[in-house]
Amino acid sequence: xxxVCRWLVVLLTVGLVIDTGVVSAQDEEQSxxxxxxxxxxxxxxxxxxxxGLITVEGVGSAPSEADGSFRIGLPEPGEYVVSIDPEGxxxxxxxxxxxxxxxxxxxxxxxxxxxxxxxxVLDEADRGSTSGGITGRRVAQLTAEGLKQGLYLAMAAIxxxxxxxxxxxxxxxxxELVTFGMLGTYFFNFYGLAGVIGFLAPLPxxxxxxxxxxxxxxxxxxxxxxxxxAINRFIFRGARRSGVSLLAQMxxxxxxxxxxxxxxxxxxxxxxxxxxxxxxxxxxxIGPIELTPKDMxxxxxxxxxxxxxxxxLQLTRTGKAMRAVSDNRELAESTGINxxxxxxxxWVSGAALAALGGxxxxxxxxxxxxxxxxxxxxxxxxxxxxxxTAYGALLGALIVGLAINLxxxxxxxxxxxxxxxxxxxxxxxxxxxxxxxxxxxxG
Amino acid sequence: MDWGFIFERTMSAMIGPEAxxxxxxxxxxxxxxxxxxxxNFGQVGFLAAGAYGLGMTVYWLDLNFWLGIPFxxxxxxxxxxxxxxxxxxxxxxxxxxxxxxxxxxxxxFVRWRGNSDITGASQGINEFARPFYDLNPFVxxxxxxxxxxxxxxRDVWVLMVGWTIVMLSLLVVxxxxxxxxxxxxxxxxxxxxxxxxxxxxxxxxxVQALMIGGVIGALAGMLQVIQKSSVQPDTFNPxxxxxxxxxxILGGPGRVWSPVVGSMIYWSLIVFIENVLRGLPSGxxxxxxxxxxxxxxxxxxxxxxxxxxxxxxxxRFRPQGIFGSREEMALDDR
Numbered sequence: 001x002x003x004v005c006r007w008l009v010v011l012l013t014v015g016l017v018i019d020t021g022v023v024s025a026q027d028e029e030q031s032x033x034x035x036x037x038x039x040x041x042x043x044x045x046x047x048x049x050x051x052g053l054i055t056v057e058g059v060g061s062a063p064s065e066a067d068g069s070f071r072i073g074l075p076e077p078g079e080y081v082v083s084i085d086p087e088g089x090x091x092x093x094x095x096x097x098x099x100x101x102x103x104x105x106x107x108x109x110x111x112x113x114x115x116x117x118x119x120x121v122l123d124e125a126d127r128g129s130t131s132g133g134i135t136g137r138r139v140a141q142l143t144a145e146g147l148k149q150g151l152y153l154a155m156a157a158i159x160x161x162x163x164x165x166x167x168x169x170x171x172x173x174x175x176e177l178v179t180f181g182m183l184g185t186y187f188f189n190f191y192g193l194a195g196v197i198g199f200l201a202p203l204p205x206x207x208x209x210x211x212x213x214x215x216x217x218x219x220x221x222x223x224x225x226x227x228x229x230a231i232n233r234f235i236f237r238g239a240r241r242s243g244v245s246l247l248a249q250m251x252x253x254x255x256x257x258x259x260x261x262x263x264x265x266x267x268x269x270x271x272x273x274x275x276x277x278x279x280x281x282x283x284x285x286i287g288p289i290e291l292t293p294k295d296m297x298x299x300x301x302x303x304x305x306x307x308x309x310x311x312x313l314q315l316t317r318t319g320k321a322m323r324a325v326s327d328n329r330e331l332a333e334s335t336g337i338n339x340x341x342x343x344x345x346x347w348v349s350g351a352a353l354a355a356l357g358g359x360x361x362x363x364x365x366x367x368x369x370x371x372x373x374x375x376x377x378x379x380x381x382x383x384x385x386x387x388x389t390a391y392g393a394l395l396g397a398l399i400v401g402l403a404i405n406l407x408x409x410x411x412x413x414x415x416x417x418x419x420x421x422x423x424x425x426x427x428x429x430x431x432x433x434x435x436x437x438x439x440x441x442x443g
Numbered sequence: 444m445d446w447g448f449i450f451e452r453t454m455s456a457m458i459g460p461e462a463x464x465x466x467x468x469x470x471x472x473x474x475x476x477x478x479x480x481x482x483n484f485g486q487v488g489f490l491a492a493g494a495y496g497l498g499m500t501v502y503w504l505d506l507n508f509w510l511g512i513p514f515x516x517x518x519x520x521x522x523x524x525x526x527x528x529x530x531x532x533x534x535x536x537x538x539x540x541x542x543x544x545x546x547x548x549x550x551x552f553v554r555w556r557g558n559s560d561i562t563g564a565s566q567g568i569n570e571f572a573r574p575f576y577d578l579n580p581f582v583x584x585x586x587x588x589x590x591x592x593x594x595x596x597r598d599v600w601v602l603m604v605g606w607t608i609v610m611l612s613l614l615v616v617x618x619x620x621x622x623x624x625x626x627x628x629x630x631x632x633x634x635x636x637x638x639x640x641x642x643x644x645x646x647x648x649x650v651q652a653l654m655i656g657g658v659i660g661a662l663a664g665m666l667q668v669i670q671k672s673s674v675q676p677d678t679f680n681p682x683x684x685x686x687x688x689x690x691x692i693l694g695g696p697g698r699v700w701s702p703v704v705g706s707m708i709y710w711s712l713i714v715f716i717e718n719v720l721r722g723l724p725s726g727x728x729x730x731x732x733x734x735x736x737x738x739x740x741x742x743x744x745x746x747x748x749x750x751x752x753x754x755x756x757x758x759r760f761r762p763q764g765i766f767g768s769r770e771e772m773a774l775d776d777r
Contacts, residue, residue: 170536172484172543239759247482247535251692251758254484254685259751262744266736372681376544383540414555421541421548428529428537 030107032056032082033071036064038093038119039283046282049119052089057081077109079271084117096120097413106271114274134409140288142405148295150401151302153374155357157381157393158309159228159350165326165388166339166346169236169249173257174354175371175378180227180260181355182362182370183268185220189213189276213277217359224355225348231256232347237340257372264368273366298360305356306394313390318345326388377404380420384427386437395435399423449718454591456714457707460598463605464667465710468683469691469702470612471659477696477767478620479652480632482535485526485542486660486687488549491679492518493661495553498568498674503561508574512665519661522549523654531649547681554676567675575669576600601670608666609703612659617699619655628652682747689754695764704765713746720745 036049048068055061056072057080064070074080083102086095095101096118107113160174192211211219235256239249283290291299313319324332325342333339361370371378381400385392400420407419427434456462468486475483496515500506504514526545530538553562562568576583581596588594594602619625631638631645639645668674686709694705720742723731731737737745757764 170539172539235755235759244759244762248758248762250482250536250539251688251762252755254688255751255754255756255758257751258682258685259748259755262747262751266741266744266748376547379540379544383537387536412555412557414557415551418548418551421544424541424544425529428533428541432533432537 030077030109030111030113031071031073032080032105032107032113032115033069034115034117036068036070036084036117036119038121049090049093052117053085054115054117055083055085057083074107077107077111079104079106079269082115089119092121093119094121104271106269106273116274137288138409139406141290142408143402144289144291146402146405147398148291148299148401149377149405150398151299151306152357152360153377153381153401154306154394154397155302155360156354156371157378157385157397158306158390159346159354160378161382161385161388161393162322162326162346162350162390164382165390166322166329166343167236167240168246169253170387172250172253172375173231173260174253174350175375176257176260176264177224177228177351177354177371178358178361178374178378179264179368179371181220181224181358182366183264183358183368184223184355185213185216185359185362186268186273186275186366188216188219188223193219210276213275216275217356220359221352221356224358225352228347228349228351228354229344231351232344237343261369261372268368270368275362275366278363294363298363302357302360305353309353309390318342322346323390326390376417377401377420380424382434383424384434386434389434389436392434392436444719444722444724449715449722451591451593452718453711453715455593457711458592458602458606459594459710460601460605460666460670462706462710463602463609464663464670465687465690466703466706467605467609467612467663467666468660468687469694469706470609470616471656471663472687472691473696473698473702474616474652474656474659476691477698477701478616478625478632479628479649479656480535481531481649481653481656482539483542483653483656484539484684484688485544485546485681486656487679487681487683488522488526488542488546489519489657489660490664490667490683491546491549491553491676492522492657493664494668494674494679495562495568496661497665497668498571499562501571502563502568508571515661515665516658519657520654523657524650527650527653531646531653543681543684546679546684550676550679553679562676563674565676567673569673571674572669572672598670601666605666605670608662612662613699613703616659620699624648624651682750685754686750689750689757692754692757692762692764695767698766701764701766708765713749716749717742717746 034054036052037046038049039046048066049064050066050068052064052068052070053061054064054070054072056074059072059074059080062070062072072082081102081104084095086101089095100117103115103117105113105115156174156178159177160171163169163171163174188211190210235252236249239252244252278294281292281294283292284296313323321332321337321342322345324335324337325339329339332342358371361374367373377400381397382393383396384399385394385396400423403423404416404419408416411419468490471489472483472486475481475486493515496518497508497511500511500514501508522545526538526542530541552558554565556564558564559566576597579597579600581587581599583595583597585596586593587596587599620629627638627643628648630641631643631648635645664679667678671678690705690709691702692705693708694701694703720731720737721739728737
């Protein structure tokens with residue numbers, strides 16, 4: 001059984017390797033490019049920045065043109081460190097996130113890599129991430145950001161909580177399923193179905209040569225579901241059958257998590273990436289809130305999907321069976337529910353949801369270790385809501401998303417993820433079963 | 444391929460500084476998991492407590508280097524209390540979740556730029572271990588070799604002190620685990636309800652075990668940063684914790700010697716594989732690079748894939764490791 005899944009891993013790796021090979025056969029000049037603009041808070045117009053100095057380490061530097069654009073040619077593909085000189089910006093214009101003055105980009109052979117330096121206009125009083133003070137506008141904006149993060153997080157957390165509910169397993173590899181969705185979508189976005197089935201390469205998109213992000217997201221979700229199915233079928237079903245204890249299974253998920261993460265790194269390399277479409281969108285103002293259209297669409301989609309999940313759990317036979325197994329496995333089994341099938345469904349749907357959540361997160365940035373960096377938030381959400389409850393995970397994720405974003409009013413943004421730990425410790429002290437959990441679960 | 448060189452590297456790694464640090468950290472984890480059954484997924488947090496105990500004493504408090512040792516131990520004890528009190532009354536996986544979250548939060552906190560006067564933020568703390576090397580009877584920059592073992596003078600000194608601490612820790616663990624306290628601890632691991640029925644306060648025993656193992660972990664962290672002469676926040680990432688776990692499960696939890704043996708096997712294996720791959724004739728290297736993109740950078744990533752795969756397979760097929768007994772260590776959760 002394990003031999004099969006090792007083969008899967010090898011096949012996966014080889015498949016990806018072959019495909020990137022196809023692309024790198026072209027031989028073109030590569031570059032990094034971008035546009036420096038900011039929104040004038042009074043007129044709401046985009047204003048280009050001329051003369052902002054962009055430097056590529058080891059290559060050279062160039063100022064931005066009159067329309068704010070810059071382009072720096074690169075001798076060969078690889079990882080480059082691109083930086084902007086914050087001193088050279090016009091009076092009152094600052095980097096949106098001062099930590100992102102230096103970026104690492106991965107440039108493919110013949111690729112033109114976009115580099116984003118987001119600029120904002122701040123009053124002297126607003127400078128720095130914590131000294132902004134509590135303004136109604138800031139609270140509204142942070143609430144929107146928190147809601148966004150909470151919704152995406154919920155998509156990942158529901159699967160984690162349901163897997164725990166049905167099998168008792170705390171799946172530490174769940175964060176890797178989020179990354180897998182993100183990377184899978186990226187892969188389909190750039191290489192299309194030909195990435196998996198080689199002979200499709202000469203066909204037009206969406207079969208060969210990359211597909212639109214919307215289709216890629218669907219395929220990324222399918223790939224995520226397939227991985228979830230395979231993990232359950234080839235690794236954990238056998239472990240359950242031969243009576244491997246839950247603690248040992250938990251260690252197995254840790255091993256799996258590390259293995260998957262470093263396969264991602266091996267195949268996709270380090271350095272952040274972005275999808276092929278919808279990268280540089282302008283934020284739209286709605287009242288006091290600024291959000292990009294892609295985030296608005298993704299958030300609406302997330303809400304619709306989460307409602308559908310609720311309807312599915314509440315009304316369909318499979319959904320009811322899932323909740324029944326979560327509640328009491330033995331009782332469910334004795335009423336004739338096929339528990340193994342329910343578990344398999346939970347893995348597939350949980351992983352697919354996590355993958356889609358990963359794609360949504362990926363609209364901002366794609367990283368090989370994204371999931372692991374957010375593991376803390378994922379677990380905080382699930383523990384807060386109550387391990388094993390789907391609705392608890394949803395509620396917990398929204399609270400965690402809001403809490404960490406709103407916390408930046410009082411603490412440094414760099415430390416905001418620590419708030420999740422605090423939330424978790426407090427809930428364990430006050431109500432260890434979580435908001436929607438029941439006391440007997442905590443043993 | 445230079446087999447003599449590879450053999451020398453492998454043997455030196457077997458008792459080298461990394462093997463020593465990870466053996467000590469795994470001894471601490473063995474107290475947690477092997478004897479008390481606690482799922483500590485944040486051992487690296489204790490390493491960081493010890494490391495920053497030393498570093499911050501010199502850098503921030505501007506005190507004597509040697510005073511850093513009690514400070515490091517103190518931080519580890521406090522950390523154990525903070526982690527243990529909310530979670531140890533609950534089921535085992537809550538400790539796992541909280542410890543992995545806490546160890547990552549510690550890393551985020553010490554590398555926060557607001558802490559640059561205290562922890563050196565992402566720059567870390569350098570040049571603090573001079574008093575340790577002032578006592579070195581060997582010449583710091585000179586190579587010493589004995590058979591296949593070859594180290595710099597400074598490392599010889601670190602290794603002598605380090606392995607002495609490892610041996611003392613083994614002795615302490617061996618003694619306390621044969622004491623009535625150790626028997627009660629194992630009874631709690633085996634059947635908490637039965638132990639409680641006999642009047643043992645399981646919660647207190649578990650907190651104490653967490654503190655003891657944490658202090659041993661802090662000593663490992665101190666040795667690590669003394670050897671590197673530098674405290675870097677990003678060296679304390681969760682993968683270290685799980686490397687320690689892989690080492691412990693490899694040796695076999697609940698046995699006195701197994702962390703040391705596990706660490707020796709792990710490090711000699713890793714160094715052997717990496718050196719063989721690096722030493723391959725250039726034709727073979729090119730083939731590997733063209734087919735599976737195995738470049739110089741990738742070779743060091745293979746180690747982590749091996750840790751992951753090893754942990755997955757060991758936990759599935761041989762949770763008692765090399766030396767443990769299946770009956771005693773069935774990795775059971777009541």
